[in-house]
Amino acid sequence: xxxxxxxxxxAYRWIEGVNRAAAELAAAMNNESELEDSRALVKVEAIRxxxxxxxxxLTGKPHSSSSAESIVEQDAGYQEHRARQRDAVQATILxxxxxxxxxxxxxxAVERWVLQGGEADAE
Numbered sequence: 001x002x003x004x005x006x007x008x009x010x011a012y013r014w015i016e017g018v019n020r021a022a023a024e025l026a027a028a029m030n031n032e033s034e035l036e037d038s039r040a041l042v043k044v045e046a047i048r049x050x051x052x053x054x055x056x057x058l059t060g061k062p063h064s065s066s067s068a069e070s071i072v073e074q075d076a077g078y079q080e081h082r083a084r085q086r087d088a089v090q091a092t093i094l095x096x097x098x099x100x101x102x103x104x105x106x107x108x109a110v111e112r113w114v115l116q117g118g119e120a121d122a123e
Contacts, residue, residue, distance in 0.1 A: 006113035014106035021102040025095040032088040039081065046075035 050068035055061055072078055 006109060006116070011106075011110050011113060014102075014109045018099070018102045018106050021095070021099040025092070025099045028088065028092045028095040032085070032092050035081070035085045035088050039085065042078055042081040043069075043072055046072050046078035049077065050075060 047065055047068040050071060051063045051065065053063075056063050056067050059067075073082075
């Protein structure tokens with residue numbers, strides 16, 4: 001917590017920190033959602049790459065879509081997309097924690113200010 005004197009302006013700055021953290025969380029959640037929305041398409045593209053890359057190592061025959069799907073996790077493009085999804089989930093969790101921390105900081109700063117004789121606005 002800051003050592004500056006609490007005023008209505010500084011209280012509003014703490015609250016604005018909550019708003020910024022909420023906006024960051026919303027952006028992280030949007031990114032996570034967009035990556036999930038595109039996962040099926042990325043998977044189909046990976047299956048097509050596998051099918052076009054050559055024969056199945058086990059059978060010597062061209063890959064069917066089901067055999068390609070069974071090894072899709074080995075496709076570098078699909079792996080990269082899944083890694084981006086994992087990173088997005090982690091970012092969402094961290095931004096959610098940042099929002100909760102900002103809310104607590106603002107709440108405790110304002111409560112401390114009120115307890116020390118500051119006036120709370122009646123909004």
